[in-house]
Structures are given as structure tokens and as C-alpha cells.
Amino acid sequence: MKARVIVTLKNGVLDPQGKAIEGALGGLGFGDVGSVRQGKVFDVELAGADMSTAKEKLEQMCEKLLANTVIENYAIEID
Amino acid sequence: MKTAVIVFPGSNRDHDMFHALELITGSRPQSVWHAESTLPDVDLVVVPGGFSYGDYLRSGAIAARSPILKDLVAKADNGVSVLGVCNGFQILTEAGLLPGALMRNAGITFVCKEVMMETVNNATRFSSKFTKGQVWRCPVAHHDGNYFADAETLRRIEDNGQVVFRYADGTNPNGSLNDIAGITNDNGNVLGMMPHPENLVEALHGGLDGRLLFESLATQAA
Numbered sequence: 610m611k612a613r614v615i616v617t618l619k620n621g622v623l624d625p626q627g628k629a630i631e632g633a634l635g636g637l638g639f640g641d642v643g644s645v646r647q648g649k650v651f652d653v654e655l656a657g658a659d660m661s662t663a664k665e666k667l668e669q670m671c672e673k674l675l676a677n678t679v680i681e682n683y684a685i686e687i688d
Numbered sequence: 689m690k691t692a693v694i695v696f697p698g699s700n701r702d703h704d705m706f707h708a709l710e711l712i713t714g715s716r717p718q719s720v721w722h723a724e725s726t727l728p729d730v731d732l733v734v735v736p737g738g739f740s741y742g743d744y745l746r747s748g749a750i751a752a753r754s755p756i757l758k759d760l761v762a763k764a765d766n767g768v769s770v771l772g773v774c775n776g777f778q779i780l781t782e783a784g785l786l787p788g789a790l791m792r793n794a795g796i797t798f799v800c801k802e803v804m805m806e807t808v809n810n811a812t813r814f815s816s817k818f819t820k821g822q823v824w825r826c827p828v829a830h831h832d833g834n835y836f837a838d839a840e841t842l843r844r845i846e847d848n849g850q851v852v853f854r855y856a857d858g859t860n861p862n863g864s865l866n867d868i869a870g871i872t873n874d875n876g877n878v879l880g881m882m883p884h885p886e887n888l889v890e891a892l893h894g895g896l897d898g899r900l901l902f903e904s905l906a907t908q909a910a
Contacts, residue, residue, distance in 0.1 A: 622791070622836060623791070623794065623834070623836070623863070625792050625793070625794050625795070625796045625834075625863075626792055626796065629796055673753075674745070674749065674753060675745075677746055677749070677782065677789055679781075679787075679788060679789040679836070679837070679838070680789045680791060680836060
């Protein structure tokens with residue numbers, strides 16, 4: 610089973626890297642860019658076929674390691 | 689005072705810490721590899737600076753899940769003094785031993801320079817040799833030192849006196865909220881700080897300001 614975990618900064622948390630990318634896009638002539646926030650994507654392959662078990666395990670992975678929930682949110686997509 | 693320093697793959701300030709601890713306590717700290725499961729019986733455990741696991745995932749994130757951390761958490765719960773410097777501070781927040789998180793510096797760049805520190809709270813085991821409000825010099829060298837906590841956590845640590853050190857005189861190098869440079873846990877036995885007091889402990893370093901922190905700990909342990 611293949612899953613994708615998307616980790617993003619919570620609203621209100623400053624993202625200086627996103628800001629720098631935003632500035633660079635503006636410099637390349639993309640004047641209509643309002644804002645950019647940088648995040649992370651993890652593609653995880655899991656043994657087993659049970660969807661709800663997989664989701665539960667991925668949530669634990671996010672809580673324990675993949676995301677720092679002080680500053681980040683996570684979303685899980687399972688194929 | 690008996691001390692130990694935990695070493696991770698990618699630690700690089702561990703030897704500076706060994707040197708400072710030996711200089712000030714008179715005895716050589718024990719070096720503990722991260723893959724070990726128990727820490728020796730000591731008064732102070734230090735988590736040193738560096739780039740554990742190359743800062744993969746998030747600074748300190750992988751190191752905070754090392755085998756030795758289980759015993760570090762147990763020792764911290766039992767009241768043993770724990771000091772985390774720079775990457776050590778990042779590891780302690782990632783391990784949940786300290787509140788908040790250390791994010792990318794607001795100016796994006798790595799900062800390697802000297803800052804001024806104010807000792808906001810001198811009623812801790814890490815700061816008793818400072819006077820309250822004392823401003824002192826300390827070097828910093830980091831990329832992810834921007835202290836962040838949600839508003840409620842920030843209020844709680846401020847009200848509890850857990851903010852021990854602040855950047856002073858407009859020298860905040862990283863955008864940390866409330867100019868926070870170093871905090872303790874609720875119980876006051878775990879301290880994390882971004883600046884490197886171990887790098888200002890002898891004349892050849894150009895100053896002795898950092899000694900007061902180690903001397904505070906040594907006095908407390910005596």
C-alpha cells in the first residue's frame with residue numbers, strides 16, 4: 610500500500626524559507642504570487658492492505674516523528 | 689560534580705563541552721554514545737551542539753528518538769540536571785523535555801557571531817552565579833535557533849520564570865519570540881539554550897563569561 614504524508618507549517622508560524630521563495634518567484638516575473646509556504650512530502654510504502662490500520666499507523670508516525678505538532682500540521686493520503 | 693556528555697553521529701561541539709566541563713569541574717566527563725541504553729550515575733548530563741544526523745527531517749528530530757533518550761527522559765524526571773546547547777536544545781525540544789520548537793532563523797542565514805545575553809532568572813541551578821539582569825557575552829553558531837511556542841505556552845513559561853536567558857541589546861540573531869535564548873522545563877532541572885557558553889570559559893577564548901553557568905551547576909552539585 611502506498612501512502613503520501615504532507616506536512617505543512619501551522620497558520621501563524623513564520624516561514625522564512627517560504628518568504629524567500631516567494632521573493633524569488635516575484636523576481637522571476639511571477640508578480641501574481643500572493644504568498645508561498647514551504648512544506649514536506651513523504652511517500653511511504655506499507656505492508657498490509659487494511660486501510661484503517663494503515664491510517665492509524667501513519668497517524669502514529671506523524672505524531673511520533675514525521676511532524677513536529679508544535680509547529681506543523683499533517684495530512685495523510687492513501688492510494 | 690560528575691558529568692556525562694551524549695554523543696550522536698554528527699555532534700561536533702562535544703569536545704568543546706568535554707574541555708569546558710573538565711576545566712571547571714576538575715574531572716573528565718563520561719562520553720556516552722547515543723546507541724547505548726543507560727546513562728552513568730552523574731549530576732549533570734549534557735546534550736552538546738553539532739548537526740546530529742545532518743539535521744535530516746528537522747534539527748534534532750532523529751537524535752531525539754535515539755535509544756539513550758529513554759534513559760535521559762527518566763533521569764530528567766528524577767531531577768538530574770540536563771543541559772542542552774544549540775543542537776542539544778533542539779534535541780530536548782524534539783524529545784518533549786522542553787516546550788516549544790526551534791525554527792529556521794528569521795533571516796534564513798546561518799549565524800556565527802557573538803551576542804549579548806541577559807540573565808533574566810538567576811534563581812535556577814544553571815544561573816545562580818549570575819546576578820539578576822546581568823548582561824554577558826556569548827557566541828552563537830546556528831541555522832535553526834528561532835524559538836517558537838504558541839501564545840499560551842509562551843505566557844506559561846514567562847509566568848513560571850522558565851525564561852532564564854534572553855538576547856540583550858538588540859542582538860537577537862534569529863527572530864526568537866520574546867528574545868528567548870534559553871529556557872528551563874517546568875521543574876527547573878532541564879535547560880536548553882542556543883548560545884555556546886562552553887566556548888567562553890578561558891582566556892584563550894577571549895573571555896570567561898560562560899564559566900558562570902558551569903560554576904552555578906558545580907555549586908549546586910557540591
